[in-house]
Structures are given as structure tokens and as C-alpha cells.
Amino acid sequence: MTTRKAYFVGSGVGSMTAAFFLMRDAGFKGEDIKMLETLKIGGGSCDGTGSVENGFITRGGRMFNFPTFECTWEVLKEIPSNTEGKSVYQETVDFNRDNCKNSKSRVVDKNGCRLDVQDMGFTMSDRMQLLKLVETSEEKMGNSIITDWFSPRFFETNFWIMWATTFAFQPWHSAIELKRYMERFMHEFVRIETLEGIKSTVLNQYDSMIVPLQKYLMAKGVSVNFGCTVEDVDMEEANGKYTAKVIHYRKNDKMEKIELAKGDLLFIQNGCMTDASTLGSWTKPAELKGLKDSTSFKLWDTLAQKCKGLGNAKPFMSNTTESIWQSFTVTMKNPALFKAFTDFYMQRPGIGGIMTFKDSNWFMGLVIAEQPHFAGQPKDVNTMWGYGLFPNKIGNYVNKSMLECTGEEIFYEYCQHCRIPPELVHDVTCIPCIMPFITAQFMPRQISDRPKPVPDTAVNFGFISQFVEIPYDTVFTVEYSTRAAQTAVYGLCGIKKKIPKVHRYHKQPKYMIKAVKKAFMGGAGTLRQRESGNSPMSTFKKVGIAAVIGFVAFAVKKGME
Structure with a gap:
């Protein structure tokens, strides 16, 4: 035979896990x-490489969630981790038990002030538009985009700022994909401002997940031809x-x-x-490539x-202007510089998750992970990762688009937003990465x-x-x-x-009820909202308990149909 x-x-992850199932x-x-x-390395988009001398690099980071990611955890429960006696799954569970996220600086304004984003900032019109999106079938939605379903004001809400920067959505992306995210992560909607439900691996995903998985496969004879x-x-x-x-x-x-x-x-x-992603350096911009x-x-x-x-590949590959964004990885040998960033972050590394600069022209985000974040990273060297969702725009402090910037220029822009004293900026490198297809999967289709x-x-x-x-x-x-x-x-x-x-x-009604309650009552609101009488609690009182109960009943009914 x-x-x-x-x-x-x-x-990549798909090929490796398919080999596992085979x-x-x-x-x-x-x-x-x-x-x-x-490529010369496995893992696909889950990469993590570099050195102290040249700088570490991850093109992106993957956020995990319990108990979703059902198939992934099934695999990782059987893969030995870097921690002796533990599977990758158990190592991840234990790590997140001790490093549960609770962001205190989820959104920062142009003055460096943390915003109160407990409430979603919805009007009744926003709530009804969201409900309509969730209850409309995908067949009826077709290739519509997110802006087809919401008024311009919706994209100024706290919800959109947080949801978009957590999952990398743009207003021109597929409405179907936003609908799926709202349904799949409805249990996270109620805590999107703290990111408590977002989980991380001990190191970056390449070192914590791909390396153990690749070792497991190669030990059984699977070959990877680079x-x-x-x-x-x-x-x-x-x-x-x-x-x-x-x-x-x-x-x-x-x-x-x-x-x-x-x-x-x-x-x-x-x-x-x-695909077609490129890396720059401290002195050189990343090269812009395409189809x-x-x-x-x-x-x-x-x-x-x-x-x-x-x-049909064309909807996903034909418009890199709308699927592109840019990331960067910073490596710091100066402990005082790292401390200045963590002081601004207002939390120890690994706890805060994404910090969004809402007034940044590049719509920037910054993540300071638990250190070390890379295998072989010394204790006196620290790293952080960030991105810009609008890399085609001119910076607030650098008179260039992010795509045109060297690592040094990108780092300067971030230092200004984080109020970092210039005398601390030494013994540091920043590696930019342009990814023209990074959100191609969100394109209308x-x-x-x-x-x-x-x-x-x-x-x-x-x-x-x-x-x-x-x-x-x-x-x-x-x-x-x-x-x-x-x-x-x-x-x-x-x-x-x-x-x-x-x-x-x-x-599930219990999650629908929690989500609706959050949409109406998210929190006390900002000082300005409370003074103007537009806080979520004020809205709740104005709308009336009966109206809210009716909204909940309607939402639950639609959810169960």
C-alpha cells in the first residue's frame, strides 16, 4: 500500500496545526x-526575532481569549511548553492568572490625560444602529461597509475608539466582519475599557507558541523547507x-x-x-511594497x-491603501527611558494592554508587555510594541507620513505624545514594519x-x-x-x-442583557458629561426604566431567533 x-x-499557524490534526x-x-x-523562519504572521545589538522585532501581536479560541486551545493542550511539565495551554492559563489585565490608561488625549471611558458614549440612535447591525443577516448585508450602517457621530464614541484599536477595524471595512466580532466577543463588550478578557502568552507568540509547536512537529519528522x-x-x-x-x-x-x-x-x-511586509531601521524607513x-x-x-x-482574491488584494497599517518594535538598553514610558503608562508592564492616543494623526497605540518579551532578552534590556492605523497621514510632531519615517522619527513622535524628556533618549532602537495587507481580511466582500x-x-x-x-x-x-x-x-x-x-x-440572554446594560449605563461618565447631564446614568434616567426593559427584551428576542 x-x-x-x-x-x-x-x-504558519494554519499549516502547523493542520499537521497536528493529520x-x-x-x-x-x-x-x-x-x-x-x-521565508527563512516558520510561524507565518506569528513572528518574533532579533537581538540586543540590532533590536528585537514582532510585526504584530495576537491577543487570546478564554473560553473562545476553542480549536486553538485543543491543540495547545497537547503541546509541551517552554515550562517543564506544562502544556502551552496550561502555561498560558497560569501566566494570565497572575497577570490579569486591568487597563487604567486605555485612551489618552492630546494633553496626555487619561480619559474616563467606562461609558460607551452612545446616543439612542447609536444603540439602535448597533442592534440593527447585529440582527441583520449576512446575506442582506452583502459587501456593505461599516459607514453604511452608522452615522458619522458613531465614529467619535468611546466604543468605536476602543473597539477599533483593539481589533484594528477601519470605518471602510466590511460590516459583516464587525457584526461577527460583535457577536463572537459580546462577552468582552462589557469590559472593553479594561481589556480584562484579553489574554497573552508568557513571551511573544512566536517564542511561546510557535517554537514549542514547531519542536513538537519536527520531533515527529515533519519537515519545513525554507x-x-x-x-x-x-x-x-x-x-x-x-x-x-x-x-x-x-x-x-x-x-x-x-x-x-x-x-x-x-x-x-x-x-x-x-504578505509583502518590510522592515526598516533606526535610520531607514521600511520600504512600501504591494501586490x-x-x-x-x-x-x-x-x-x-x-x-x-x-x-475571488481580488477584493482582498486590490486596495492596499485601505488594508495597510504600520507597526514598530522598540528595544531599550536605558532603564530610565523604559521607566519614563511605564510611568506614563501608569501600570507595570503586561497589565495595561493597549493604550490608544485618540488625537494622534496616526491613530497610534502602544503596548508594554511583561518583560522579558523575547527569548534571550537580558534583564537590563526592555522592549515595547506599537502601531499606527493611519500611516498615510502626517504626524502631529513629525512633518511626514508614518510610512516615510525612519525608526528614529517614529520614536520621536511617540516620545512627544508620552511626554518623554529628550535627554533620556539614548541606547534605544526602533524598527518600523509596513504591512500592506494586514487588514485585507476585513475588506468588503x-x-x-x-x-x-x-x-x-x-x-x-x-x-x-x-x-x-x-x-x-x-x-x-x-x-x-x-x-x-x-x-x-x-x-x-x-x-x-x-x-x-x-x-x-x-x-445567550445573560450576555445580551449585560451588553445592553453596558450600552445604557456604562459608567458615571466623564466630568464634562456629568456636568452637562449627558452621562450614561443621566441618559438612563431620561430614557426611563420601562424603555430600557423594552430594549433589553427586544435585543434578547432578536438574539435568540
Whole structure:
């Protein structure tokens, strides 16, 4: 009997977890699983690298949540962590028990003052618009964008400032994706200002999750072939079904191929949110790239052009102006400089989560994680990570767009917002990162534009990425990649074992009631709101208890339908 083999385009979280499911549930041996990776490092978008000398770098950070991320935790419960005797799951649970987030500086204004954002700042019109969004079917919403559903004032509310910067939404993004986030994370709506529900790994996600997972797979014989870029796959069509026959990939500027035997499987990453991303330095801006520099989107588009039922890549890859933002990682050897930032942060590292500068032209956010944040990071060296959601705009203090700035210029802009004395700025480096497709998965689209993990027209291949269609779940999460992996493996291998259900909090009355209460009564409000009589409590009194009860009843009814 011929041994079945499995091939993967990419070695990100989706590919790694799919390999795990193939071995655990489909009987594959590790030596029969091979990954082709363009980069020189595995993990896809969950990266973490660098050094004290040159600076550490993470392009982005992934936030975890309990008890959601059902499929991810299922995997990580079986992966040994960097802590002896603990799985990655248990290590993460224990770490967050001792490092529960409770932000005191969630939103900061142009004067460096912390704002009271306990209330969401909603009017009754805002509340009704949100309720309408949640109760409208995705079929009716189509490719509408968020601004189609809300008045301009909505985008000035405390809710939008916090929700947008927690999950990286823009007003021009897909309304369907916002709806899914509201439903999937409804249990977090009531504490969005403290970020208590957001969990972190001990180190960055690469060192805490990817490295242990990769060690586990390689110990079982799984191979990752770096520097290999898949450019095409030959497909054979019969009766409207397609079978992958030959993988064409480039290695060291030479084209090579792999012929798939009968029974072999192929898993393809159709789109990558960090595709064509680039790094700069303290003295050099990151280079702006785009579609011509992508690999995964071009492969998806090539396959979709010649095979029916593989979705449509164009809505996600054609407008980098609206899917781009920029991050940066700071490495500091000066303890006094780090202390100045943590003093402004008003909390010890790892507790505060995201701090948003609401009046920043770049719409900046800053995260100071528990130290050390990288494997091999010395005790006297500290790091922090930040981003700008509007990198095309001119800075408040630097007369350039963020995209044009060196690491030094980006750091200067942040120092001004954080009131850092210039004499402290030494022994520091800042590495900027431009990511043109980072929120491509949020772009407006038709439901048919994203293929299923196993398309109806596919015989021996499936898709694993943020660009497949999974009902009810939310993109831009590790969970989405893992769920796609499990779905693709089970579908292609005929596994009947049940995949964990997506938690649907909007269908549970207790969460709906809490969310509605938060929308009406979020907190005492700011001093200005209380003086003007527009605080949430004042609104509650004006609207009347009967009206609120009616709103709750209507919301709960819609949630249960």
C-alpha cells in the first residue's frame, strides 16, 4: 500500500496545526508531511526575532481569549511548553492568572490625560444602529461597509475608539466582519475599557507558541523547507472536480516541482496578512511594497482563474491603501527611558494592554508587555510594541507620513505624545514594519469571495488561511487559522469527529442583557458629561426604566431567533 503524503504551502499557524490534526486524527506519520515556506523562519504572521545589538522585532501581536479560541486551545493542550511539565495551554492559563489585565490608561488625549471611558458614549440612535447591525443577516448585508450602517457621530464614541484599536477595524471595512466580532466577543463588550478578557502568552507568540509547536512537529519528522515559493499548481479537471497534480515552486531562483501521487493531499495558504511586509531601521524607513511583491495572493488568484469554486482574491488584494497599517518594535538598553514610558503608562508592564492616543494623526497605540518579551532578552534590556492605523497621514510632531519615517522619527513622535524628556533618549532602537495587507481580511466582500476550507470542487486539496469562509467565526485571530486547518483536514480525510463549536454569546440572554446594560449605563461618565447631564446614568434616567426593559427584551428576542 502506497503511503499518503501531505504538502503545505506555507508554515504558519494554519499549516502547523493542520499537521497536528493529520497526525493525531488522520493517522499520518510526521515524515510524510512536508511544508514549503517562502521565508527563512516558520510561524507565518506569528513572528518574533532579533537581538540586543540590532533590536528585537514582532510585526504584530495576537491577543487570546478564554473560553473562545476553542480549536486553538485543543491543540495547545497537547503541546509541551517552554515550562517543564506544562502544556502551552496550561502555561498560558497560569501566566494570565497572575497577570490579569486591568487597563487604567486605555485612551489618552492630546494633553496626555487619561480619559474616563467606562461609558460607551452612545446616543439612542447609536444603540439602535448597533442592534440593527447585529440582527441583520449576512446575506442582506452583502459587501456593505461599516459607514453604511452608522452615522458619522458613531465614529467619535468611546466604543468605536476602543473597539477599533483593539481589533484594528477601519470605518471602510466590511460590516459583516464587525457584526461577527460583535457577536463572537459580546462577552468582552462589557469590559472593553479594561481589556480584562484579553489574554497573552508568557513571551511573544512566536517564542511561546510557535517554537514549542514547531519542536513538537519536527520531533515527529515533519519537515519545513525554507526559501521555497509556490507559484502554481497544475490541476486536472473531471466532471467539474479538480485534482491537484503538480506543485511548482521556486528555490534559489530555480523552478522545481513536486508530483502528487494518488491519495496525496495539498493544503494551500490562499492569502497572507503579512504578505509583502518590510522592515526598516533606526535610520531607514521600511520600504512600501504591494501586490506585485506578494506571493500568496498571486497564487490564490492564479488558481481561482483556472478553477471554479475557489473564491475571488481580488477584493482582498486590490486596495492596499485601505488594508495597510504600520507597526514598530522598540528595544531599550536605558532603564530610565523604559521607566519614563511605564510611568506614563501608569501600570507595570503586561497589565495595561493597549493604550490608544485618540488625537494622534496616526491613530497610534502602544503596548508594554511583561518583560522579558523575547527569548534571550537580558534583564537590563526592555522592549515595547506599537502601531499606527493611519500611516498615510502626517504626524502631529513629525512633518511626514508614518510610512516615510525612519525608526528614529517614529520614536520621536511617540516620545512627544508620552511626554518623554529628550535627554533620556539614548541606547534605544526602533524598527518600523509596513504591512500592506494586514487588514485585507476585513475588506468588503461577497460571501462567495472566500472559498470553503475544502471547496466543493476540490478533490485532494484545501485552503488554510484568514481568507476562507467559516460561519460565525472571526478573522484576524489565531483561532480562525486553526479552525480552518481542522476543518480542511477533517473534510479531506473524512473524519467524523466533531469540531468544537464556536461560542455564540449573542444567542445567550445573560450576555445580551449585560451588553445592553453596558450600552445604557456604562459608567458615571466623564466630568464634562456629568456636568452637562449627558452621562450614561443621566441618559438612563431620561430614557426611563420601562424603555430600557423594552430594549433589553427586544435585543434578547432578536438574539435568540
